[in-house]
Amino acid sequence: MTTYPSPARPLGAGERAGSLPPPRRRSVAWRIRRNWSAYAFLSVPLLLFMVFTVFALIFAFYLTFHEWNALEPETPYVGLRNYSDMIADEGFRGAIVNTFYFTAVSVPVTMAIGLLVALLLNLPLRGRGFLRTLYFLPVVTPFVVVAILWKWLYNGDFGLFNFYLLKTHLIDSPLLFLSDQKLAMPSVILMSIWSGVGFSMVIYLAALQAIPEDLYEAARVDGASGLSRLLYITVPMLRPTTLFLAVIGIIGAFQVFTQIFVMTSGGPAEKTTTVVYFIYLAAFKFYEFGYASTLSFGLLAILLVFTIIQLRIYRKGDA
Known part of the structure; x- marks a missing residue:
């Protein structure tokens, strides 16, 4: 009986006989x-x-497990005392309330205005490229510059807002936007919305341009109105984008610091003291770095809970 040698395995691209070990033996x-x-x-x-x-x-x-003060050489181990102090700290709870207020107003309003602007600039308008650039300009402007500019606009003596409100007889005396306990946080929120609309607009605009035009054509053939196309085609197709902006927006809002630091310094009467600004005070004013680190992990836990809740709501909507 004649035997024939089995054909050799063909070498792969770039392989030489004896140059490479077998795939499973490659360490x-x-x-x-x-x-x-x-x-x-x-x-x-x-x-x-x-x-x-x-x-x-x-x-x-x-x-977080030590009493770490930058002015003292001793760093004693304190266990969970920093965490218990964080839970009992009324100032921290007040900062959480202020941050929730800032987030609950600024994030939805910014997203809603961004979506509206994106819908308008997605139409075949003349000069829409220039308008897109104009709306996005605050996003790329340094935040410190924006905060200083708005602080000047809010000034009670020579600010443009008070000048025009007085000129149009809408108010009788200048408003202290950043010194009034009722106006300080809304003023900061208004500035944050103005600077954040451009980012939401760009993200929504990219998502709108990714929606297949065939869906709108089929809806027009079926006699769907513009509002129906918006509610039953545009909004559902934008759900992933809305989730992304909501998660990013909440994370960013809970870390708000620059406008608070520049415009109000947490005042008046701590009405604009947010969580990150409170952490800054604990670390760089009172030099309690152990407690500040504990507050930072508390903020991390809050953001993690909010992110998980949003993801569950999104997945439940897809079910």
């Missing part, structure tokens, strides 16, 4: 040696990430 070290240049380029940002993010996060968690 991680071999892959690193083969792609050493890629790992060399990735090593620097990875090192920076490990030092300034991972290590910083671990060290901050370590601080």
